[in-house]
Amino acid sequence: xxxxxxxxxxxxxxxxxxxxxxxxxxxxxxxxxxxxxxxxxxxxxxxxxxxxxxxxxxxxxxxxxxxxxxxxxxxxxxxxxxxxxxxxxxxxxxxxxxxxxxxxxxxxxxxxxxxxxxxxxxxxxxxxxxxxxxxxxxxxxxxxxxxxx
Amino acid sequence: xxxxxxxxxxxxxxxxxxxxxxxxxxxxxxxxxxxxxxxxxxxxxxxxxxxxxxxxxxxxxxxxxxxxxxxxxxxxxxxxxxxxxxxxxxxxxxxxxxxxxxxxxxxxxxxxxxxxxxxxxxxxxxxxxxxxxxxxxxxxxxxxxxxxx
DNA sequence: AAAAACAGTTGACAAAATCAACTTTATATG
DNA sequence: CATATAAAGTTGATTTTGTCAACTGTTTTT
Numbered sequence: 001x002x003x004x005x006x007x008x009x010x011x012x013x014x015x016x017x018x019x020x021x022x023x024x025x026x027x028x029x030x031x032x033x034x035x036x037x038x039x040x041x042x043x044x045x046x047x048x049x050x051x052x053x054x055x056x057x058x059x060x061x062x063x064x065x066x067x068x069x070x071x072x073x074x075x076x077x078x079x080x081x082x083x084x085x086x087x088x089x090x091x092x093x094x095x096x097x098x099x100x101x102x103x104x105x106x107x108x109x110x111x112x113x114x115x116x117x118x119x120x121x122x123x124x125x126x127x128x129x130x131x132x133x134x135x136x137x138x139x140x141x142x143x144x145x146x147x148x149x
Numbered sequence: 150x151x152x153x154x155x156x157x158x159x160x161x162x163x164x165x166x167x168x169x170x171x172x173x174x175x176x177x178x179x180x181x182x183x184x185x186x187x188x189x190x191x192x193x194x195x196x197x198x199x200x201x202x203x204x205x206x207x208x209x210x211x212x213x214x215x216x217x218x219x220x221x222x223x224x225x226x227x228x229x230x231x232x233x234x235x236x237x238x239x240x241x242x243x244x245x246x247x248x249x250x251x252x253x254x255x256x257x258x259x260x261x262x263x264x265x266x267x268x269x270x271x272x273x274x275x276x277x278x279x280x281x282x283x284x285x286x287x288x289x290x291x292x293x294x295x296x297x298x
Numbered sequence: 299a300a301a302a303a304c305a306g307t308t309g310a311c312a313a314a315a316t317c318a319a320c321t322t323t324a325t326a327t328g
Numbered sequence: 329c330a331t332a333t334a335a336a337g338t339t340g341a342t343t344t345t346g347t348c349a350a351c352t353g354t355t356t357t358t
Contacts, residue, residue: 003273007268007280008264008268011171012257012260012261013287014283014287015173017287018290019173024164025189027314027346040174052336053336054335054336061175064337064338065317065318066314068339088324089322089323090324090336091323091335091337092336111161113157116154116157119153119156122153122290127153128152129285131155133289134159135159135163140271140275140278140282141271176315176345186345201305203306211346212346212348214306214308214346214347214348217305217307218307218308220306221307237305238305238354238355239353239354240305241305300358301357304354304355304356305354306351307350310350311349312347314343314344315342315343315344316343316344317343318339319338319339320340321336321337322337323335323336324336325335326331326333328329328330
């Protein structure tokens with residue numbers, strides 16, 4: 001068995017433990033009234049400030065029709081706003097309203113709290129190690145850009 | 150900010166990187182004709198050899214009606230079989246047929262291959278480290294039972 | 299023996315996601 | 329320039345996925 005095959009097996013074992021541990025297999029986002037897909041879209045817009053639907057489709061790999069409807073719903077709810085892009089009138093610049101920003105921040109905070117709950121009983125020392133191991137994994141797999149919220 | 154809150158934030162950053170990296174946010178299982186939920190059920194039965202619907206519901210946290218239908222479909226497809234439990238006639242002992250076993254093994258193999266593909270270009274040394282970091286995370290979070298396939 | 303709890307099935311329904319057709323605007327090619 | 333081609337986004341139809349509650353038959357509790 002190759003090293004890569006062995007590692008793949010280890011990774012899958014990790015996934016089988018890790019995903020259910022943090023409830024990462026559900027479709028509702030936490031206790032909230034939003035789906036995971038919706039939350040991801042909100043985070044994406046939050047991260048970029050201004051972004052086109054096209055780019056959301058690309059980075060999140062979701063159907064453009066599906067996204068279109070969600071954005072419509074968000075707009076109706078006063079969560080996102082759209083302005084025509086000056087250059088290309090097909091594109092719209094999507095951004096969060098003040099309400100949308102605070103909603104997204106609230107969701108992030110709740111998500112953090114939810115994760116925090118699972119960490120109860122773990123020593124500060126081990127928590128530190130946890131962070132390090134994760135950072136190392138990201139480094140090895142080639143990540144490490146993008147900010148947090 | 151508490152250590153736990155800081156760690157929660159790190160974990161969420163990890164998740165945002167890790168989940169899309171291994172395509173863990175989709176509902177279709179790989180290229181296969183099975184959903185993630187179906188694959189998880191198959192793995193569960195595979196792991197236990199014989200298991201009741203009740204226990205699948207408990208460990209996977211899915212709706213029993215939903216499961217009932219999936220099992221019906223699996224049975225119709227010759228993938229699982231059910232026998233009445235001797236003791237309690239309400240329960241049925243669910244197990245995989247030979248066909249179901251080879252299907253599950255095929256899915257696992259494909260999943261492994263899929264993961265392996267993402268590992269291309271990483272040195273054996275780093276792969277080793279990857280496995281270690283993951284094992285450490287599992288240890289810290291309190292896991293470490295169950296086998297692999 | 300009656301009541302309560304449990305395993306599983308089914309029907310009705312809601313939510314999530316996909317697919318293809320279509321409109322409008324921009325870009326490429328002759 | 330003109331026409332073809334492609335891209336961004338919208339919409340309708342449909343499928344897939346998941347939820348909820350009612351119901352049947354069985355076991356356990358009291």
